[in-house]
Amino acid sequence: MIRNLRYIFKGAPALVRKSMLLEWFHSLFVAVPTGFLLLVVREFFSPAPDQQRLWTYVAIMTGLLLVQLLVSVRTFTFTNNMTYTLSTVLRMKLGRHLQKISMGAFKQRDPGDLASVVLQDVANFELIFGHTVGSLVSAVFAFAIVSVFLFITDWRLALILWLALPLVWLLVKVATFLMQRPGVQHIEARNATGARFLEYVTGIRHIKSYGMTGDRFSTLQQALDDFRRASIRTEGIPGPFILLAAAVLEACFLLMILAGVHFFADGSLSVPALVAFLIMGYRLYEPIKIVLVDYTLLRYMNISMGRIVEVLETPEQQGGRVVKPTACDIRFENVDFCYLPGQQVLHDVSFHIPEKSLTALVGPSGSGKTTVTSLMARFWDVDGGSIKIGGADIRDMEPSVVYSLISEVFQEVYLFDDTIYNNIRYGNPQATYEQIIDAADRALVMEFAWEMPDGIHSRAGENGNRLSGGQKQRISIARALLKDAPIVLLDEATASLDPENEVQIQQAIQQLVKEKTVIVIAHKLSTIVRADQILVLKDGRVHESGRHAALLERKGLYAKLWDIQQRAGGWKLNKEVVYEQASGGSVAAGGIKRDMN
Numbered sequence: 211m212i213r214n215l216r217y218i219f220k221g222a223p224a225l226v227r228k229s230m231l232l233e234w235f236h237s238l239f240v241a242v243p244t245g246f247l248l249l250v251v252r253e254f255f256s257p258a259p260d261q262q263r264l265w266t267y268v269a270i271m272t273g274l275l276l277v278q279l280l281v282s283v284r285t286f287t288f289t290n291n292m293t294y295t296l297s298t299v300l301r302m303k304l305g306r307h308l309q310k311i312s313m314g315a316f317k318q319r320d321p322g323d324l325a326s327v328v329l330q331d332v333a334n335f336e337l338i339f340g341h342t343v344g345s346l347v348s349a350v351f352a353f354a355i356v357s358v359f360l361f362i363t364d365w366r367l368a369l370i371l372w373l374a375l376p377l378v379w380l381l382v383k384v385a386t387f388l389m390q391r392p393g394v395q396h397i398e399a400r401n402a403t404g405a406r407f408l409e410y411v412t413g414i415r416h417i418k419s420y421g422m423t424g425d426r427f428s429t430l431q432q433a434l435d436d437f438r439r440a441s442i443r444t445e446g447i448p449g450p451f452i453l454l455a456a457a458v459l460e461a462c463f464l465l466m467i468l469a470g471v472h473f474f475a476d477g478s479l480s481v482p483a484l485v486a487f488l489i490m491g492y493r494l495y496e497p498i499k500i501v502l503v504d505y506t507l508l509r510y511m512n513i514s515m516g517r518i519v520e521v522l523e524t525p526e527q528q529g530g531r532v533v534k535p536t537a538c539d540i541r542f543e544n545v546d547f548c549y550l551p552g553q554q555v556l557h558d559v560s561f562h563i564p565e566k567s568l569t570a571l572v573g574p575s576g577s578g579k580t581t582v583t584s585l586m587a588r589f590w591d592v593d594g595g596s597i598k599i600g601g602a603d604i605r606d607m608e609p610s611v612v613y614s615l616i617s618e619v620f621q622e623v624y625l626f627d628d629t630i631y632n633n634i635r636y637g638n639p640q641a642t643y644e645q646i647i648d649a650a651d652r653a654l655v656m657e658f659a660w661e662m663p664d665g666i667h668s669r670a671g672e673n674g675n676r677l678s679g680g681q682k683q684r685i686s687i688a689r690a691l692l693k694d695a696p697i698v699l700l701d702e703a704t705a706s707l708d709p710e711n712e713v714q715i716q717q718a719i720q721q722l723v724k725e726k727t728v729i730v731i732a733h734k735l736s737t738i739v740r741a742d743q744i745l746v747l748k749d750g751r752v753h754e755s756g757r758h759a760a761l762l763e764r765k766g767l768y769a770k771l772w773d774i775q776q777r778a779g780g781w782k783l784n785k786e787v788v789y790e791q792a793s794g795g796s797v798a799a800g801g802i803k804r805d806m807n
């Protein structure tokens with residue numbers, strides 16, 4: 211636990227030290243009045259009680275209690291502020307860290323599980339830390355101070371009260387040991403419930419349309435049942451041990467009374483000392499009772515902290531030796547890669563993409579086209595070989611540098627639940643209003659945005675659900691135009707569009723790829739007949755490469771795919787769509803119109 215706490219408090223030790231100091235100070239003002247209580251009792255039972263002395267003690271105790279109140283308020287406010295500051299810092303740290311780990315490490319965990327680390331585990335930490343750590347520290351100090359007073363008064367009775375400690379400690383240890391597994395299971399069940407709820411809400415359209423409501427509900431019901439059982443176990447298993455520990459405290463107190471009466475009878479204990487023990491013995495156990503409840507909570511917090519530390523310790527992608535490459539040609543050298551251990555997806559892939567050229571990636575489904583583009587963008591790091599941009603290994607560059615070199619326009623467009631304007635602005639947060647409108651104009655976003663109630667400031671909805679597929683793609687192209695990165699990755703951006711939309715998207719893409727190094731994943735081979743280079747992938751290897759005509763002559767896989775597409779289903783292309791890197795570095799793309807024969 212100490213290691214986890216240290217890790218989490220890294221960067222804020224001064225805050226924690228101040229909080230602990232305040233708690234110690236607070237415990238001092240809780241315990242010292244008890245000492246005066248002893249003096250009051252002694253004075254009270256003396257043969258001639260001194261009234262003035264008694265009033266002085268009472269006045270001092272009142273003063274101390276007032277200070278205690280002030281210190282309590284200050285300690286509470288400080289600890290409260292510190293806890294929420296720490297948890298905000300922690301959440302931001304987790305957010306920043308998640309950005310810096312590779313997609314591989316990111317995807318090893320269920321997204322619902324990761325979200326629950328950031329939200330639930332940090333909430334667990336702030337709730338338990340804020341409410342228990344302070345009182346625990348205070349309790350330990352108060353216990354120590356009251357013990358000193360008691361040992362001074364009568365060491366034998368104090369020792370009997372202390373007898374409870376090893377027993378209580380043992381019972382707490384057993385309780386925390388027993389709750390370790392249910393605690394982990396409880397957190398797992400909680401995450402599973404969150405994930406099932408998320409699945410249920412996000413998939414509600416499909417669940418309804420496939421009439422799966424009953425089935426899906428039972429999955430959720432199952433998760434909720436598991437969660438209920440896990441919650442009962444987490445509280446129920448340590449519960450009896452904690453109750454037993456409380457009973458041990460009561461028993462030792464009774465034992466102390468019996469011994470006190472015995473010592474009083476044999477004349478070795480005075481009345482004031484006995485009364486003091488009756489009052490203060492109970493007070494001695496108050497902090498322990500707090501510890502009993504809080505300690506098990508603390509162990510639960512430790513499980514959450516362990517999960518937070520585990521995420522924070524996931525290695526970040528390194529880089530930084532190369533600040534920015536001087537050119538933007540791309541070279542794959544003997545690249546091997548697997549998403550999962552033992553399942554190699556790319557094998558010894560080598561090729562070179564000259565700067566400002568157009569390269570098409572083609573191949574059967576699952577051949578590795580998307581994987582090649584993901585590796586170029588350093589979403590994952592290669593397992594073997596290297597990828598170089600401008601001659602520099604991308605592993606020597608900060609991932610953010612690599613991202614800044616690349617614009618992507620993929621089939622699946624992700625839009626934030628924000629305005630269209632802001633969604634474009636993500637491409638370059640420093641862009642001016644004019645630059646954003648210009649990008650929107652060039653990507654033909656303005657054509658549809660004008661007609662919306664708030665124009666370009668209309669909201670896109672969650673993941674753009676208020677917009678059509680074509681409109682979303684135009685926004686993503688505007689975003690890429692605004693970013694103006696030297697490398698452009700296109701993933702068959704027009705696959706799911708109607709002909710009219712497709713022509714418009716092609717025009718927008720034409721704007722985007724001017725003077726850039728372009729890599730296009732093409733499923734329709736007719737679009738890439740004029741590419742500078744076509745890489746044909748099969749089973750994660752470069753099976754063939756060359757220009758369109760040369761590949762047709764070879765009569766290999768490309769020629770076969772071409773043949774199939776030409777004959778496919780009686781469709782006739784009567785106007786070609788072509789990506790072409792012209793000698794001046796521009797790419798031409800025509801419109802497409804299909805007629806059924």
Ligand SMILES: Nc1ncnc2c1ncn2[C@@H]1O[C@H](COP(=O)(O)OP(=O)(O)OP(=O)(O)O)[C@@H](O)[C@H]1O
Binds near residue numbers: 575579580
């Ligand atoms: N995140 C992932 N985790 C595990 N395996 C993956 C992951 N993404 C892709 N794969 C596997 O890697 C292989 C290559 O996938 P990739 O998406 O690169 O192919 P592709 O050529 O782009 O396919 P498509 O044309 O269907 O999009 C496939 O066998 C796929 O199952």
